[in-house]
Amino acid sequence: MPRGNLNLQNPEDLKSVNGVWRWAPGLVPGEPNEGLVSQLEGSPARLPDYDDSGWEVCNDLAEWRSRGVTFAWYRIKVTLPEQVEGRDITGARCIFETCIDDYGELWIDGECNRDRGAVQGFNVPQRVVVDAEPKPGDEHTIALLAMNGPIGAPGGAVFVRYATLAFEWRTPGY
Template sequence: MPRAEFNLQDPEDLSRLQGQWRFAPGLVPGEPNEGLVSQLDAVPCRLPDYDDSAWEVRHNLAQWHSHGLTFAWYRLRVTLPETVHGHPIRGTRCLFETCIDDYGEIWIDGECDRERGAVQGFNVPQRVLITTDAQPGDQHTFALLAINGPLAAPGGAVFVRYATLAFEWREAGY
């Protein structure tokens, strides 16, 4: 299947998508104890209309953020362009792919694919289908929850190893 992708860590590709990564530490950024409370119902920063304008702009997703048991959010809003590397995207399959160190959840437009977007294991690449019919001008919000692990004895840091927005065509003559 023919394929082309945007590297969501490349400034030129982000510019084509009108996107900019935002970053904030904590399970619920800005809350006491990073929002770690018993029986939390939901975290609002997973939602597409959440206001992340006060968050840090993050140019380097691989930059470590560390402090024991750590949670952090990475958010990105994109607008799909007409083409990806010269190929029209209209009607393509669109996928978001990433690897979050150590554990991660992927929320796309406020929804988490519980099979593919939830924690998959320690440093496991994740691939989530966004749509089977991408259209220029479509907008999508990606909210990534990164968790340092192992949870019972965390070490290292949280960061995003890579993130891409991929498009696949059904026919070889794309």
């Protein structure tokens, strides 16, 4: 299956999707105690229309942030380009791939694929379909909820090992 990638940590690839990563600490950024309250209904930071304009621009996803037991959000809005690696994206499938240190959830346009986008384990790579039938100009919001762990005795800090927007073209007849 032919495949093309956009490295969402590379300035040129980010430019091709008009993307800027933003970062904010907390399960609910800006709330006391990182927004950790009993029986929280959910963080608004996962929603595509959430205003993250006041968040810090994050030019290095791999930078260690927020040591100890903590949560953090990374968000990007992307506009799909006409081509990736010289191929028209029509007929491809668009996939987001990442590995969040240590645990992560992937929210695409406000939805979390409960089989693939929810916490998979300690430093486990994750892969979710962004768009099964992408078209140039389509816009998508990708929100990553990161958590440092292990929860009982966390080490290190929150960061994203990699973030890729992949396009896979289906070969007719297979």
